[in-house]
Amino acid sequence: MSTPHDSHQELSVSGGQAQPPARFENPGLHEHKPRQADVDPRVTKRVERQVLLLLTLSILGTIAVVWAYFALPPGDTVGSMRLSNLVLGVGLAVCLLGIGIGGNYYIKLLMSNREYVEERHEIRSSDETREIAVQMLKDGGEDSGLTRRGAIIGAGVTALALFPLSLLVPLIGNVGEDWNVRKFKHTIWKKGTRLATDPTGRPIKASDVTIGDVWHVIPESLEDLHEGKLDEKAKAVVLLVRLDPRDLKSDQSPEGETWSHDGIVAYSKICTHVGCPVALYEQQTHHLLCPCHQSTFDVADSCKVVFGPAKRPLPQLPITVDDEGYLVAQGDFAEPIGPSFWERATK
Incomplete structure (x- = not known):
C-alpha cells in the first residue's frame, strides 16, 4: 500500500476517475554546470x-x-x-x-x-x-x-x-544590366524566319512533326549564342505542339487570320506569371503546365489560362510553311511576351 502524502501531491479519486493535484511542488533549477x-x-x-x-x-x-x-x-x-x-x-x-x-x-x-x-508580481513593480x-x-x-x-x-x-x-x-543601380522592359515588346521573330530545333538550330519541316509531338524551338537566324545573343534567345524561345486539327478550338487571330498549320501551333515558352519556362505538356488534355507555380494553359484553345496565378494566355507565334515545306513565322508574337506586370501595349 502506498503511504499517503500531502493532499496537494496526491491524485484524488472522484467518481472512479483520478483527479490531478491542486498544485505541484516547484522542482527548482537544475544544477549549473560551468563551461x-x-x-x-x-x-x-x-x-x-x-x-x-x-x-x-x-x-x-x-x-x-x-x-x-x-x-x-x-x-x-x-x-x-x-x-x-x-x-x-x-x-x-x-x-x-x-x-x-x-x-x-x-x-x-x-x-x-x-x-x-523571478517570482511573478502584480502589474507594476515597486520603485x-x-x-x-x-x-x-x-x-x-x-x-x-x-x-x-x-x-x-x-x-x-x-x-x-x-x-x-x-x-x-x-x-x-543597374550596373551591367538593361532594365528597359519595352524591349520585351518585340523579339527577333520576323516574317519568313524558319523555326529551328533548340539548341542545334536545325530547321523543322511540317512533315517532321507528328500528332502529340512537342518541340523546343528557336529562330533559325539565332546563331553564335555565346556572343551577345543569349538575351535574344531568352525572349524568342517557343514551344511547338501538333494536335489533331479537330481538337483545335481556336487557331485564328482576332482579325480572322490562321495562325497554325495543319494542327501545328507555336506559343512562347515564357510564363505570363513571373517568366518561368513552360514546358510540361499533357497530351490527353492538351494542357501545358508551368513547373514553378502550376499555371496551366490550354494549347487547344489559344493557350488560355485554365488554372493557377497566371492572368494572361501565352502569346502565340503565327506560323505557316514555305515553298520547301519548312515551318516559318508569319511575323513576331501577337503581343509582348513575359510576365503580365509589364506594360502590355504592343505599339
Missing part, C-alpha cells in the same frame, strides 16, 4: 579570437559582394554570368554565415548561461523592484562580457551595418 570558457581563461581568449575572425570574414564577404557587383557584371556570355553569380553567391554566403555562426558561437560559449528565476531590475540588466551586461570586449562589439556592429549593402546595392 570550459567559464573556468579556463585560455579557452575564453580562444573563443573570443574565433568569434572575431568569423565577424571579420562577414565584413570581407559583404565587401566582396559589393565589389563583384560593380567589377564583375554578368555580361553576355555564359562564362561571365557564371563567374559573376559564383562570386556574388560565395560572398553573400560568407557574410551571412559569418554573422550567424559568430553570433551563435558567442551566445553559446561566452555569454552567461545561468538560469535566473525599489524597478531599481533592482535596472541593476540586474547592468549586471547582465557586465556578465555577458560585451563591456570588456570592444573588438568583438566593433566587429559585430560593423558586420551587421555592412550586411544590408549586399542586398541594397543590386536594388540601387
